[in-house]
Amino acid sequence: MVWRERPLNLDHDIIPFWEGLKAHQFHLFCCRRCGAAYWPYAYCRNHDDIPELEEMEWRPTSGRGRVFVFNVVHQVTHPAYAGEVPYVLAMVELEEGPLFPTRIVGCEPSEVSIGLPVEVQYEDVPAAGHTLPLFRPRRG
Amino acid sequence: MPDGDGFARKYAIVGLGVKAGHFPGLSARTLQCEAARLAIADAGLNRSDIDGAINGRSAGGSEPSDGGWADSFARILGLPVNFYWTMGRGGTAGIIGLMAAVSALETGVARYVVVARGDDNWSLAHGRFQARRMAERLYGELGVGNLGFSAAASAAGIHAFFASRHMHEYGTTSAQLGAVAVAHRQWACLNPEATMYRRPITIEDHQNSRWVVEPYHLLDCCLQNDAGVAYVITTAERARSLGRPPVWVLGVGFGEQIRQLWWDKTNYTQLDVAPARANAFRLAGIELGDVDVAEFYDCFTGEVIFQLEDYGWCKKGEGGAFVEAGHTRPGGSIPCNTGGGLLSAFYLYDYTGLAEGVVQMRGEGGERQVSGAEVCLVTGHGGEILMPSMASTHACLVLGR
Numbered sequence: 001m002v003w004r005e006r007p008l009n010l011d012h013d014i015i016p017f018w019e020g021l022k023a024h025q026f027h028l029f030c031c032r033r034c035g036a037a038y039w040p041y042a043y044c045r046n047h048d049d050i051p052e053l054e055e056m057e058w059r060p061t062s063g064r065g066r067v068f069v070f071n072v073v074h075q076v077t078h079p080a081y082a083g084e085v086p087y088v089l090a091m092v093e094l095e096e097g098p099l100f101p102t103r104i105v106g107c108e109p110s111e112v113s114i115g116l117p118v119e120v121q122y123e124d125v126p127a128a129g130h131t132l133p134l135f136r137p138r139r140g
Numbered sequence: 141m142p143d144g145d146g147f148a149r150k151y152a153i154v155g156l157g158v159k160a161g162h163f164p165g166l167s168a169r170t171l172q173c174e175a176a177r178l179a180i181a182d183a184g185l186n187r188s189d190i191d192g193a194i195n196g197r198s199a200g201g202s203e204p205s206d207g208g209w210a211d212s213f214a215r216i217l218g219l220p221v222n223f224y225w226t227m228g229r230g231g232t233a234g235i236i237g238l239m240a241a242v243s244a245l246e247t248g249v250a251r252y253v254v255v256a257r258g259d260d261n262w263s264l265a266h267g268r269f270q271a272r273r274m275a276e277r278l279y280g281e282l283g284v285g286n287l288g289f290s291a292a293a294s295a296a297g298i299h300a301f302f303a304s305r306h307m308h309e310y311g312t313t314s315a316q317l318g319a320v321a322v323a324h325r326q327w328a329c330l331n332p333e334a335t336m337y338r339r340p341i342t343i344e345d346h347q348n349s350r351w352v353v354e355p356y357h358l359l360d361c362c363l364q365n366d367a368g369v370a371y372v373i374t375t376a377e378r379a380r381s382l383g384r385p386p387v388w389v390l391g392v393g394f395g396e397q398i399r400q401l402w403w404d405k406t407n408y409t410q411l412d413v414a415p416a417r418a419n420a421f422r423l424a425g426i427e428l429g430d431v432d433v434a435e436f437y438d439c440f441t442g443e444v445i446f447q448l449e450d451y452g453w454c455k456k457g458e459g460g461a462f463v464e465a466g467h468t469r470p471g472g473s474i475p476c477n478t479g480g481g482l483l484s485a486f487y488l489y490d491y492t493g494l495a496e497g498v499v500q501m502r503g504e505g506g507e508r509q510v511s512g513a514e515v516c517l518v519t520g521h522g523g524e525i526l527m528p529s530m531a532s533t534h535a536c537l538v539l540g541r
Contacts, residue, residue: 069308069408071300072354086354089297099405109354114308 003080005128013041016058021131024122026063028096029056037061037096061096063120064138068093072109088112092135106136144391144423149540151242152379152386155183155372156498157256158333160486163366164263172213172258175368179254183372184383190219190372192250195226196237196257198489198522213256222250230522231437232394232535233257234369234490239392241373251378256370257491263366295439296361298531300353303442305408307355309457312445314355316460318346320441321359321483323469328480330470330508335363336484360441362482369491371498387501390426390515390538393419397532407532411443411521413450416536424515424538428452431538432513433500434474435493437521438481444468447519448476475510490520490535501541514541 010018017039020027028037031044032055038044044051070090076082088104090112104112105121117138124131157178159171166174172195180190193214214224223244228236237255244250306312325341328334341359349358379386395412421427428451436447445459453474454462462468468476479485479496486492497516499505520535 068405069301069305071297071304071356072351073297074351074354075296077294086351089301089353091301093405114304 003078004123004125004132007128008130011041017041018130020058020060021122021133022124024131025060026120026133027058028061028094028098030059030061031056037094037098039094039098039100061094063094063133065092065094065100065118065135067091067104067112067114067116067118068099069114070104070112072112090118090135092118100133100135102133102135104136105134111137144425147423148390148425149388150376151245151373151389152376153371153373153389153498153539154252154379154382154384154386155179155181155185155254155370156495157182157368157370158495160333160365160367160369160488161335162262162266163260164266166260166263166366168258168260168366168368169213169216170258171260171366171368172256172370173216173368175258175370176213176217176219176254176256179256179370179372182384183252185252185372187218188220189252190254191222192241192244192253193219193221193224194237194240194253194255195224195228196233196240196255196491197226197228198230198233213258214254219254228257229533230520230531231439231489232520232522232533234371234494235392235394235518235520235535235537238373238389238494238537239394242389242392245373245375252372252374254370254372256368257488258368259488260366261364261487265364294353296353296356299440299442300356302408302446302531303355303360303440306442306446306457309409310460312442312457312460314347314357315343316445316464317355317360317441318343318357319460319464320438320444320468321346323463323466323472324438324444324477324481324483326469327475327478327508328484330506331479331485332506334480334485335365336480356440356442359483362439363484363487365486367486367488367491369488369495371494385502385541387498388540390540391420391422391424391536392538393417393421393423393536395534395536397534409446410450410456411446412532412534413447413536416519416534417451420536420538424540426515426538430515431474431517432515433478433497433510434468434476434517435478435497435500435519436476436481436517437490437493437519438477438483439487439521441483443521444476447521448474451517470508475513478505478508478510489522490518490537493518493520494537497537497539501539503541516540 157175241253393416395416518537
C-alpha cells in the first residue's frame with residue numbers, strides 16, 4: 001500500500017484541521033482572547049486561568065514558515081517508504097509560532113537547511129479521501 | 141549537606157535479574173518472567189515473599205510490543221501479590237516503577253516488590269512476527285494515531301532532530317557524537333555480558349557506518365535485542381537481613397518538557413534534567429561532584445552529550461568536546477555507561493542503566509568496576525514516540541552502596 005493512502009485514524013478534536021486541508025486551507029487552533037495559534041490542539045497557554053474550550057477556534061492561517069530542524073531518512077522502518085529515500089523530515093516553525101512536523105518535498109535533501117523559508121504543499125490523495133500537508137521551499 | 145527528608149537509605153534494591161540477547165522462542169512476557177524469577181532468586185527470596193509486582197513499561201496501557209495482553213508476569217510466575225500495576229512512560233519505566241514500589245513499601249501495602257520489564261524487539265524484527273511488526277511500523281511512522289499526522293515518528297527520526305539542532309546551535313560534530321559511541325564500546329569491551337564485548341570500534345568505523353537518519357549513523361543508534369530485567373526492592377531493615385549487599389536508593393526525581401514542547405522550542409538541545417536532578421540530589425544529600433559513575437539513558441549518542449551538559453559536568457554546548465577529551469571512558473573523570481549502555485551492552489529502556497548501577501554499587505563489575513564508587517547516577521528518558529509527546533520526560537535516580 002502506498003503510505004499516502006493509509007487511512008487516517010483521527011481524534012474528534014483534530015478533524016477540523018483535516019477538513020481544512022481538503023479545502024486547501026491550513027487551520028491552526030487559535031485563542032479568541034489573544035489570538036495565539038496552536039498546533040497541535042491545545043488550550044491557550046497565555047492565561048493562567050485556563051480559558052474555556054469555547055474560547056478557542058480553528059482559523060485559516062498562512063501555511064508558511066521556516067525549517068526549524070530537519071533530518072534525512074536513509075533507513076526506513078517499512079518497505080512502503082523504501083522507494084523514497086533519502087527523504088527529509090522536518091519541524092517547520094510556522095509564521096504564527098507553532099512547530100509543525102512534516103516532510104520537505106520539491107527539492108533535494110542537500111538543498112534543505114535550518115531557516116529555509118517553506119510553504120505548505122497540499123497533496124490530495126483521492127483514493128483515500130484526504131489531503132496531506134507536506135511542505136516545499138517557498139516560491140518567490 | 142543533610143539528607144533530604146530522611147529518604148536516603150530507607151529502601152534498597154536487593155535482587156537483580158538480567159536476561160539479554162537473542163531469544164527467538166521467548167515472548168516479551170516470558171523474558172520478563174525470567175528476569176523476575178532471577179531477581180527473586182538473587183535476593184535469596186522465594187515466591188511467597190513477593191507481595192507486590194510492577195510491570196514498568198514504555199506506556200501505561202496495553203501496547204503492541206506486549207501483544208496487547210492484559211495478562212501479567214505475576215500471574216504466570218504465581219506470585220502471591222497484593223497488587224499488580226502496569227505503568228511507565230518511555231524510557232523512564234524502571235525508575236517510575238521504583239517510585240511506585242517505594243510508595244507501596246512506605247505504606248505497608250507490600251514488603252518486597254518486584255519491578256520487571258521484557259522486550260522481544262529482536263525477535264519481532266527477525267522472526268516469524270516480522271510481518272506483524274512491519275504492520276505496526278507502517279502505522280507508527282505515519283503516526284496516524286490521535287493527531288493524524290506525525291511525519292517523523294520513529295525513534296531515530298525524533299532523536300535525529302535533537303542532534304541536528306544541537307549541531308546547528310553549538311557546532312557539535314559528527315565525530316564528537318562518534319566519540320560517545322567509541323567510549324561506550326570501550327566499556328562494553330570490559331563487560332562479558334555486553335552484546336559488543338570484544339568488538340572495539342574507532343571514530344573511523346563510526347564515520348563510515350551507514351546513515352540511518354542523518355545526522356545519525358548506524359553507530360549512533362542503540363542496539364536492538366530481546367531482553368528482560370527485573371529488580372526486587374524492599375525496606376532497609378529487611379534489606380540488611382538478606383544475603384546480597386543492599387544497593388541503597390538515595391534519591392529520585394523527574395522532569396517533563398511537555399510545557400516546553402513546540403512553543404518554547406527549547407527541548408531540542410536539552411533534556412528536562414533540572415527538576416529531576418534537583419529533587420534527586422536533595423533527597424540524596426549530594427552534589428554533582430559526589431557522583432562517581434553515571435549510567436545515562438543513551439538511546440542515541442546525542443542524549444549523552446545533552447545530559448553531561450544538563451547535569452553540569454560541562455557547559456551547554458561543550459559536551460561534544462568533553463566526551464572527545466576522554467572524560468567518560470574507562471579511566472576518565474566521570475565514567476559513563478560502564479557496562480556499554482544501550483549503545484553497546486543491550487537495550488532495555490532505563491533498566492539497562494539501572495542494572496549496571498546495581499552491579500557497580502555492589503562492586504561486582506569485574507574489569508569494568510569503577511574503583512571505590514559509592515554513588516551512581518541512573519537516568520531515564522523518553523516518552524511516546526508520537527508527536528508532540530516526543531521524548532519529553534526525564535528521570536533521575538541516585539543509587540548508593
